[in-house]
Structures are given as C-alpha cells and as structure tokens.
Amino acid sequence: MILLLFGFIIYYAAIIGLSYGFSKIPFFENSGMPPRTKFTIIVPFRDEVDNLPILLNSISKLNYPIEFLNVILVDDESKEAFRIPNFKFQVSIIKNNRISNSPKKDAITTAMQSVITDWVITTDADCIVPENWLLTFDNYIQKNQVEMLAGAVTYQVQNSFLHHFQQLDLVSLQGATIGSFGLGLGFMCNGANFGYTKPFFHKLNGFEGNDTIASGDDVFLLQKAMVQAPEKVHYLKSKEVIVTTQPVDSWRSLFYQRVRWASKTVSYKSWFGKALGLVVFTGNLSWIFSFGFWILDFYSVQFFFFVTLLKFLVDFTLIYRTNRFLTKNSMRFLILSSLFYPFFSVCVALYSLFGKYEWKGRVLNK
Numbered sequence: 001m002i003l004l005l006f007g008f009i010i011y012y013a014a015i016i017g018l019s020y021g022f023s024k025i026p027f028f029e030n031s032g033m034p035p036r037t038k039f040t041i042i043v044p045f046r047d048e049v050d051n052l053p054i055l056l057n058s059i060s061k062l063n064y065p066i067e068f069l070n071v072i073l074v075d076d077e078s079k080e081a082f083r084i085p086n087f088k089f090q091v092s093i094i095k096n097n098r099i100s101n102s103p104k105k106d107a108i109t110t111a112m113q114s115v116i117t118d119w120v121i122t123t124d125a126d127c128i129v130p131e132n133w134l135l136t137f138d139n140y141i142q143k144n145q146v147e148m149l150a151g152a153v154t155y156q157v158q159n160s161f162l163h164h165f166q167q168l169d170l171v172s173l174q175g176a177t178i179g180s181f182g183l184g185l186g187f188m189c190n191g192a193n194f195g196y197t198k199p200f201f202h203k204l205n206g207f208e209g210n211d212t213i214a215s216g217d218d219v220f221l222l223q224k225a226m227v228q229a230p231e232k233v234h235y236l237k238s239k240e241v242i243v244t245t246q247p248v249d250s251w252r253s254l255f256y257q258r259v260r261w262a263s264k265t266v267s268y269k270s271w272f273g274k275a276l277g278l279v280v281f282t283g284n285l286s287w288i289f290s291f292g293f294w295i296l297d298f299y300s301v302q303f304f305f306f307v308t309l310l311k312f313l314v315d316f317t318l319i320y321r322t323n324r325f326l327t328k329n330s331m332r333f334l335i336l337s338s339l340f341y342p343f344f345s346v347c348v349a350l351y352s353l354f355g356k357y358e359w360k361g362r363v364l365n366k
Contacts, residue, residue, distance in 0.1 A: 004286045008307055011283025012314045014276060019318045021182030022175060028238040030132055030139040037138040038068045038117040039195075044096070044107030046076040048125035051246075053085060055127055060087050064134040072114055073125075074107035104191070104217045105207040112201065121195040122217070123243060128156070132240040137195060140236050147200040147232040148225050150177070150186070151193035151241040154326040164332045166247040166254060168319065169341070171331075175322035180272065181235035186226055187273035189235075191218035193243040196225070204228065216264040223269045242326060255348065262352040281349050284342035287311060312338055 041059065045052060052073070059071060071091040075082070076098075084091055096103065097110040108122060121137065123129065137149060152174055157163035177188045201221075210220040225233045248254050265277040287307065294304035315338065323331055 004290055007282045007286035008311070010279050011286070012310065014279045015314045015318055017183065018176055018179030019321065021179035022318065022321055024182035025178055025235055025237045028136070028140055028236060030136040030240060033139045033142055035065055035068055035135060035138045037119050037141050039119050039121055039134055040070045040072060040115045040117045042072050042074065042108055042111040042120055042122045043125055044074045044076060044104050045078065045125035046103070047078045047080065049080050049082050051126040052082055055125055056085065056087060056091065058128045060089065061131055062129065062134055063131050069134065070117060072111045074111050076103045076107055102207070102213060102217065108217055109206055112198065115198050118197050118199070119195060120198055120201065122191050124192040124245060126246045127192050128244045130240060130242060136238050136240040137236065144234060145232065146234045147229070148196040148222070149234055149236045150189035150222065151236050151243065152326060153190045153192045153243050153245055155247045156244050157247055157329070161333050161336065162251065162254070163247045165337045165340070168331060168334065168337045171319050171322045171326060174326060175318040176276065178235055178237060178322065179318065185272040186233060186235065187219065187223055187268065187270035189218050189222045192245055193241065194218050200225070200232070210267065213264065213267050216267070219264055223273070227269065239325065258348045259352045262348050281346065283311070284345050287342045288346060
C-alpha cells in the first residue's frame, strides 16, 4: 500500500503543478495591429483529397493580406493526385524527398528549401484554421522577442463516446502542454499549430539527431529549442489561434495514433518530459492495481473510493480549465472516460515499447 500511495502522491503533485503552470500563461488577444509578418504554411499530406479542400477553404477566409501568405503542400506518395482549386493566395504542391525514417520531418525539410519568408507555420491536412489565426500570430510576434510559437489544437467531435473520449484525452495533453510552458519547462507541442522562423530552424540544424525516429517533428524540434534558446520559445494562449482537427473513427486507429505519440517519450531530450511521462504512467498503473486489489478484497472499498475520488478531482482541475479554453462544448462521458483512461493509457504506454505502429497505411518503427 505504501508504494501505491507514493505513486498517487507524486501523480497528484505533478497534475496540481501543471494546473498552476496553466494559470501562469496569460491569455493573448490580437490588438488589430497592421500585419507585418510574412508566413509560409507547410502542410505535409498523404491521401487527403477530401480534407485538403476544406483546409484550403479555411485558409482563404483568413483575415490576413494574401501577399503575406504562401502555402506549400508536400505530397508524401499519395495514391490519388490532388489538384489545387483556384485561390487568390499562393499555393503550390511539391513532392516529398524521403531521406530518413520520418515522412513528416522529410516533408518539412523538403518544403524549407522553397520557403522565402522568415516565418513558417505547420499544420495538418485534416485541420481547419480560424479566421484570425495568422493575425494573432503576427501581433504576438510584433510584441514579443520570439522565434518559435506553439498553439492549441482541438477536435470537432460528434455525439459518440469514442469522439468525446478523444477530446478529453486531447484536453489533458493540451493542459499538460500549457502547464509545462507555464512552469518554464515546455517539452510538448502539436505540429498542427506550430510556428518558427526559418533562421531558427536552421540554427537548430532542423531535425538532425532525431530523424531516425518516425514521429516527433514537433516535440523534438521544440525540445532542441528549449535547450538552446528557451527565452525565444513561447506558448500562444489565445482562443483566436485554436486549430480544429478531426478525431479518428475507430478504436484501432486511436490506439495506434496514441502509440505513435507515446513512442516518442523514451527519446525525449527533456528530463521533465520523461519524468512527467513516468509519473503519469505510474499514477494510472497505481489506480489499476488499487482497483484490482479492491476486487480481490485486499483493500477496503473506502481506500479505493478515496484514491479514485482524489484522482478524479485533481485531474478535473486541469481538464476543466483546459476544456473551457479549447472549446465551448461541455465535457461528456467524463466519469466513464476517467475510469477507462487508466487502462487505455497503460496499454498504449506498454505497447509503444515494442516500437512499431501503423500510420497512413504504413507500419513504422518508432
């Protein structure tokens, strides 16, 4: 029991710390300053003929001068060719030059050779960007000495347990992301809403050093930046830059997606990221053991109820704050998701150690 209690205490302390860090990052709103920053939006894609028109249409509605905007779509061996609809802004398609074990890192590196602007923002083909996305990025850049910016991502969910479970999972990840930045220990971001300057990318030597890892075009670059110039790396906590993406539609796809995300943890350069991953894993595993011991009548129902309620309340402090920031939707299936999540996350973490997962029809090593 002592070991379980220790695991719970460390877990509770970590989540409370992230909640504190979340509150330390101030909200930002664009002040209507005239735009000055020229952006290139890089979109790696593979077989996205249905999603790309939706993304490009949202880009066409941006409240930003078209002469300050360029879009590069990087085709990673799509089976069906995509033809660009007519838009007023500049958009082009190039082929991905595969040189490593990571298709997405190769795509961004390939696109960088064609970038002529100072700032680059990456997003995904299945995303929708908000109207003031670039304007808010620009206003923040004008007001701060920054060379890398991380932004939030949320899901467009339907009324199903699978979708709402994914949303709550993403909310917890986004909460941990923002909280870690608030503590000055940022280690995670989302490549669907991630910006940096081209000179800074080259100063960091791009993805050199982790290009053998299939995933992690976002977090590994961020962690390199946090080592070399943490003062230049900020989190842009603004509702006006929240990018919306699509949840997956099967538990199998969700499992492999989360395995792909989890497989990066062992290769983190951030001690805090590794430690937090271990603490979260330990906390969830401790809850599973306490559940099993209660079923086997080793522990009393009072003990199990106490640790479960405390875990729920501690998690809720971070999840509730983050959900209010990310979406206007209420949290559904919260209790059911909270009970199911420890089993799901522990299975994902253990399976990720085997080092293989499916992505876009491919089986990749981590």
